[in-house]
Amino acid sequence: MTHYLLRNENAVYYECGFSCDNEIFFKSGDEAWFITDPRYTEEAKTSVRNAEVVEAQDLTKALRALLRKKRIRKLWYDPGEWSVADFKKISEKLTIHLAPKADFSKQKRIIKREDEIKLLKSAVTEGARAFERFADFLRQKGEGLSEARLFFEASLLLQDEGAYSLSFEPIVALNENASKPHALPTEKSLKRGDLILVDAGIKEKRYCSDRTRTAEFTAEINFSKAQRFSDPKRQKIYDLVRKAQETAIGAIRPGITAKEIDHAAREVIERGGYGQYFVHSTGHGVGLDIHELPVISKRSETVIEENMVFTIEPGIYLPGEFGVRIEDMVRVTADGAEVL
Template sequence: MMNYMLKDENAIYYECGFSCDNALYLSLGSEAFFITDSRYTIDATKNVQGATVVINRDLYGEAVHLLKRSRVKKVVFDPKEWSVDGFERVSSQCKIKFDPQLDLSHKKRIIKSDEELKLLAKAAKLGEKAFKALAKEFRKDGFGEDEYTLTYRAKGALSHLGKYDLSFDPIVAINANAAKPHATPTGTKLAQNDLLLVDAGLKYKRYCSDRTRTVQADSGFRFDTKQKFISKKIQKAYDTVLKAHDNAIAKARSGMKAKKVDALTRDIVTKAGFGEYYVHSTGHGVGLDIHEMPYISTKSDTVIEDGMVYTIEPGIYIPDEFGIRIEDMVAMVDGKAVVL
């Protein structure tokens, strides 16, 4: 039985059904401990499952005490979760072998349970509903507003006016700013027939959604995949991205390596003459974190399996001109990709 310690909120939540911003989790043999401070006594006592709740403001000191008492000889941890200070405060006090294993929790979480698939599907459907509401709001009041204001409004629509947390800060990018895959807001104002890219998602019971649409913002636009652009160059690029997106969803299969799925989008973009403008991987896993395994990239040998959830999001980004991305989340079900 593996002994391990966790510091990341979502990693801890996955183990015991609760986490907070100041907690440490230990799994030692047949025992598990959720260590937190007195601010979270009520919630932790009520919600933590399968672990003993220990209240101590000195999380690291309590962890050292429990580790020494347990007499375990090796403990696994993910270095990505720990600050240098936090790790040294534990490891320097214990004569234990600490075994670093990158992505410890993400590897455990790569195959989603049926319940997780339901939660992710619900998050995706709520995200789709929010995109419809956002299009309506932008059509009515968005023209003449800058990206700062549009992003603020996107946060309200995506959260259903505060009911849900966001998966990440929304990306709302107009024309040339959309050529930056992770664009930040500018003072550019939305005008009729501008290219508008929106990448956003929300959380349902902590599980994330992620979706991107690129549109020509005319008076009747909607955030769907059928788009017509005045510019022939933009239309060609858009049609290429959509073809790549649809091809990967149609042809992805369990048993494929992730780099093969990446090729299902990249080959189409490259053949159309836009290969140098496709500057990121095809997708990433989604779950409790917005970026999880599997990573759908040119170098990934991960074998795609049923129960995995990931994005398909090809893009074309031409500096100082425009950017296009179309993104949906898929789950592998009975060997095929199903859009959530």
């Protein structure tokens, strides 16, 4: 792919080490241009690497001038990055063949470099510490607070007084609300014996972490994976989900397909009698974006390779009762997987 356009901030950052909310990145052979408006020019010029910064009030007009100058015949773009209106402005009266290729930047980023793995490990470590801070908060001040307030407090603790940004808005769900995989916070209050599901992550220099834990709220609550529930049904479901996660992680190795990993987790839950309540894929890639490639799903034919990084997050969701999910990020090694 010799000539291509990018507009997604993380895709652009991967190419040149800088991005902003109004940019176009154009790559042509050994040359590249970062086109932005005057609000970002000064910072771009000190931060962008391996590309020329072009200042323009009309980014599309500046891009079209470059395209005419380069006289290229074929230009790749990701259709998911462009609105219909912007694409029309770029392509109108141009003789260049604009070739769509979805997610080509994410495909380029699917194998992580060592420096990226180091940042991802750091994000995971700091994210785990934030879970510990949240557990401590719950022990001291959590009882009686609403999900909405717990969501707010978790967000603050994750960011650690501004040291980190969030990978995504955290999920804090109690009891029956946890049966919704991406539950929104309610005004229901936390009480002793409640099941609490927390899904959250932070960024280390833009690289994301993603972690989910499910626990019972007691005076000694923690977010380790060794959990004990007073309700036998909750314990049974939790143990089944944990076994599914461990089985899937144990199946990971270079050369197998993503759907084989998904099958390893799904088979445990199906044999336990709860297959219909595992309603999402087993995992997803993580990097600059919280959802990258590979997708670990029952239909994914992606062949797993060393230094891919993705989540393993099986779950069981019983509508009107509760839900359990356990999630960790893993790196594929030469002969298996490392839990980050």
